[in-house]
Amino acid sequence: MLNDRQTFSHASGIVGVSTFLPKVYGWMTAGLGLTALAATMTLSSPALLNLIFGNKLAFYALIFGELGLVIGLSAAINRISATTATLMFLLYSALSGVTFASIFLIYTRSSIASTFVIAAGTFGAVSLYGYVTKRDLSGWGSFFFMGLIGIIIASVVNIFMQSAMLTWVISYIGVGVFIGLTAYDTQKIKRIGAAGFADAESSKKASILGALTLYLDFINLFLMMLRIMGNRR
Numbered sequence: 001m002l003n004d005r006q007t008f009s010h011a012s013g014i015v016g017v018s019t020f021l022p023k024v025y026g027w028m029t030a031g032l033g034l035t036a037l038a039a040t041m042t043l044s045s046p047a048l049l050n051l052i053f054g055n056k057l058a059f060y061a062l063i064f065g066e067l068g069l070v071i072g073l074s075a076a077i078n079r080i081s082a083t084t085a086t087l088m089f090l091l092y093s094a095l096s097g098v099t100f101a102s103i104f105l106i107y108t109r110s111s112i113a114s115t116f117v118i119a120a121g122t123f124g125a126v127s128l129y130g131y132v133t134k135r136d137l138s139g140w141g142s143f144f145f146m147g148l149i150g151i152i153i154a155s156v157v158n159i160f161m162q163s164a165m166l167t168w169v170i171s172y173i174g175v176g177v178f179i180g181l182t183a184y185d186t187q188k189i190k191r192i193g194a195a196g197f198a199d200a201e202s203s204k205k206a207s208i209l210g211a212l213t214l215y216l217d218f219i220n221l222f223l224m225m226l227r228i229m230g231n232r233r
Contacts, residue, residue, distance in 0.1 A: 020193030020207060021131075027086075027211035031093035032218070038097025043104055053102060066095050073212060082204035089208050096219065103223075107230040115229050119222035126179050127214070130186030140184045147177040167227065174224035182217045189213070 042048050052058050069092040077085060103112060130137065151174050158166045189210040197203040 017190055017193040023207040024189055024210040027207055028214045031089060031211060031215045034090060034093040035097035038094045039101045042098050042101035062095055062099050066092055077205055077209050082201050085205050085208045089212055107232055111231040115226045116222060119225050123182055123218045123221055126182045127186045130183035131190055137184045137187045140180055144177050144180040171224045171227040178217050178221040185213050185217055
């Protein structure tokens, strides 16, 4: 039987997870909503569309800006305030929406909508698995991270090769990689919540970083699926 200290620790862990995870998914949902809003606003402005997608320099500046925000937020999370972390996450979500407006120029709206629903259902099911499974998924992390590195390298190479076959291969492998990362990241975030936090500030920063992690898993899963199932205009 559990002694009083073990019982208290177990109960605290449950409470920590039950309050922490809703914050993570809440911020993730807010990020996705802001992305959708930014994409809609970009699409409604022909001048903005021309500025971004008619100028490669502006488009790549946005891409590198997004990358810089992700790296900066992840690297500086322990040195910045929770407010700064939140603003960086929201800014990243908005910039993503601006660049994601391009998919509406490439794919039909109906195929984007149907793929989003499928991706959301898949993400939800896999994230639930990562939450409830008793299997230790720690070993998955390095495996899928190496898969992610492979996808990035292959994608860079394909910029020059322009191979349709390689695009399909990358997309199918990418779906598998981001499904695996979703389960792994969910379990990792659950354990972080169960461990508890020193104060509210630490909890909020961890929830923002967790939201960013799952946001990236979902967005990339969606984009990989869209490449496979999306109908081009």
